[in-house]
Amino acid sequence: MxxxxxxxxxxxxxxxxxxxxxxxxxxxxxxxxxxxxxxxxxxxxxxxxxxxxxxxxxxxALEAMTACYRAPFGVVLLPAVERKLHAFDRTNVGEKILSALGNDEARIEYRVRQLIEESISSSEIEGARPTTRELARQMLRDRRAPVSVSERMIVNNLRAMERIRELHASGASLEMPELLELHRILGEGALEVEGAAGVLRGPEHEVMVSDADGTVWHRPPAARGIGPRVEALLEFANGGRDDEDERQFVHPIVRAIVAHFWLGYEHPFRDGNGRIARALFYWVLLRHGYEVAEFLSISGPIERSPRAYYLAFAHTETDGGDLTYFVLHQLETMEAALADLLSHLTARASRMRALRELGKVFEGLNNRQRALVDHAMRHPDEGHTIEGHATSHGVHYMTARADLADLVAKRLLTSRRVRTAKLYVASPSLLRRRKAK
Structure with missing residues (x-):
């Protein structure tokens, strides 16, 4: 490229x-x-x-950025931009989940799904290579300890995303200590630069973004003054003085996208800037009340087309700080992420209709059990654990245990011991019954 x-x-x-x-x-x-x-x-x-x-x-004009860098950063609010923003303002993912699956409990499951998918994809953008994506999902659901740097990156991303949700739930703003904490979580045992986790770069550190051919794509601003610039970024991300001034109002989704770019442009850390920039994007959306952020994984579409992502950064920087390129790219990325979610919901709803052919035994299952039976039938060789079931649906261990015990009693699952773990798989009678249908 x-x-x-x-x-x-x-x-x-x-x-x-x-x-x-x-x-x-x-x-x-x-x-x-x-x-x-x-x-x-x-x-x-x-x-x-x-x-x-x-x-x-x-x-x-994006006055906060312009003041920091003495460059005319701005965005053109094209009709296409305003249409996309309006569409996301009207998007109610919770209603779409309820409409597709007929059960509001599925919202919890899909929130967990977003955390898992985003954690894996964001890590893959930065070079993580799990054995398979399904094994990575299972590791996160089962809370298994990572055994490689790639797995550590994925686990760290999940922990950081969970911490973002905790901070949001507390009502606190994101300040410098929290940003450094998030970077420490992301970077623990998963950065190429030793000792870089949770520490801003200094004048003694040479930091640049280059490709495999050695072409330099970005040199961040000099480290001198980095602290005040990052503070200005966080004030912008939180929605500071400019949120109170109608003349400086920035749409929250545009604000989240600009914060994503800004952190990448500043590159405040020696490593791990991409991961923390995408995490900051989610923080801003949650901070400004966008529930849609809890269900979308933007790193999935980015990971499928990284070239467009990096070009959006480069086009903005080479064209005098015109952030329209990056805003358009990220809105298209959000649309792709929403399409991924709706496609998954449509397929899931279709499978749920097919499972109803199992008759009364299916009607007696709760949403968590139905989801597990669906997954077990599609992946008959994959084992499920109580811990993984609890994580996937945000319930207590004992609730998950009761779900699985009931499925065994109904002869839909069977259990077996593998070393010290108890795994649950689709029972032979369930697979025969489904095949007969």
Whole structure:
């Protein structure tokens, strides 16, 4: 992947009435626009100059960032941006879960699912390579101790996400001590740089972002003054003075996306900045009352297309702090994450309808048991534990134990000992019954 070419200096007259986008609404960086055919009678540099001037004229300044870096950071609130924000403002994931599965208890299960999926995907973006994704899920559900650096990264991510939810539930703001604590949780035994967990970089540390070919993609600002800059970032993330001033209001989702970019741009730590930046994104959404954050995993879509993620950072930085590129990318990422969730819900609802063919025995099961029977039938060789069942549904150990004992009594599961662990799997009678249907 090549680093994008920075836009050229503008020394052309600008035609009035230019649009910040192509006619089809795309918001292209110079690196992409320069390869396209300009409108008749216009040279490509003139086309770019007019488009960039239109963007500058419509850009909403992000004064907190501008004050820190003496650079004109801003975002153009395109109609496409406003439409996407409006759609997420109206999204009620809890209602969608209830509509699909007919049981409000499933909300707890899907909150846990988001924590697990985000923890795995965010770690994979940074290089974690678990044996299989399903084994990683099982490790987190069973609270098994990690046995490799990759597993440690995943476990740490889960612990950090859980800590974010605790901080949110307490009503506290996110201050420097909490940020350093979160980074320590993420970094414990999982950073390439020894002694970097929970410690801001200093003037003696050379930090940069480069690819496998040695191309430098980002050099963060000098370490001098890093403390006050991070404090300014946290004030922005929490919704400080600018939230009280209508003239400086920033939509909460845009605020979360900007905070994500800002932490990546500042790169306050010697390692682990990507993980803490994505965690901060979730904090901001939760802080501002967006329940949707509890159900979406943005790292899944990012992990599937990392090139677009890194280019969104680079396009913003090379085009004079125009955060529109990153905002558009992250809104598309959120849409993809929501589509992943809805697809999972649709498939789950279809399987639940099929399981009703089991008759009265299915009707007597609670939502937790139905979910476990569904999973056991799809993964007949995978063992389930009481601890894993309790984690998946946010219930006490004794409640999970009662669920599994009841499923054994109904001959839907059978148990066996593997070393010191007691595992539950789909019973032969359940598999025969399902096959017969």
């Amino acid at each position: 090549r680093f994008p070419q920075a836009p050229p200096a503008i020394d052309h007259e600008v035609a009035p009435g230019a649009s910040p986008t192509l006619p089809d609404g795309r918001y292209l960086h110079w690196n992409e626009l320069r390869h396209r055919e300009p409108p008749p009678g216009v040279r490509v540099l003139e086309w770019w100059a007019s488009m960039r001037a239109a963007r500058r004229g419509q850009s909403r």
